[in-house]
Amino acid sequence: QVQLQESGPGLVRPSEILSLTCTVSGGSISSYYWSWIRQPPGKGLEWIGYIYNSGSTNYNPSLKSRVTILIDMSKNQFSLKLSSVTAADTAVYYCARRKACSGGKCFDPFDYWGQGTLVTVSS
Amino acid sequence: DIQMTQSPPSLSASVGDRLTITCRASQSISIYLNWYQQKPGKAPKLLIYGASSLQSGVPSRFSGSGSGTDFTLTISSLQPEDFATYYCQQSYITPRTFGQGTKVEIK
Secondary structure, eight states: OOEEEEESOSEEOTTSOEEEEEEEESSOSTTSOEEEEEEOTTSOOEEEEEEOTTSOEEEOTTTTTTEEEEEEGGGTEEEEEEOSOOGGGOEEEEEEEEOOOBTTBOOOOEEEEOOOEEEEEOO | OOOEEEEOSEEEEOTTOOEEEEEEESSOOTTOEEEEEEOTTSOOEEEEETTTEEOTTOOTTEEEEEETTEEEEEESSOOGGGOSEEEEEEOSSSSOEEOOOEEEEEO
């Protein structure tokens, strides 16, 4: 059974860099797309971006200038860095896997999620 | 970006009720529509993908339909464990976007 686990600081100072890691267990990180998604307290879900095992990435334009997603195949991990954070970046951050194509069809839902980690931006 | 609009934002229902939640996309997304269930303090759980395909392990009382811009999630007979918030999400283009959620509460 695939499991994802987020890790990283729960408190980040304004203007600094938010850094999180997602560790994948129970399966290989290769051959899948991996995403970061966030949810401000009491609000809806926002897709941040994804990465493939080749290192190719796709970011939400609303965050693109501040986001970097990297992958470490040797550790079965991928990471998120978000720079110049403000209070608006306070959220529960989830890592998630994009479901593999089936029968030649790719609908790209997120089928496995981490439990989420709350990151608060505050001085 | 494609805007996803769910209705209603919240509803009250009883165990055994048939429930329908709607999701409308701001442009056609074919059948690239997915539904998730989220309970408080938990990560979202995939229910339906490709508008109508049931994710493995999800009870058959959940079903989805629609194409183009209009979609529905139906729960045929609401169970106590179904009280949660439901989100639709388009996977037609990036950025991926979600609806604002529909909270299903106990009447």
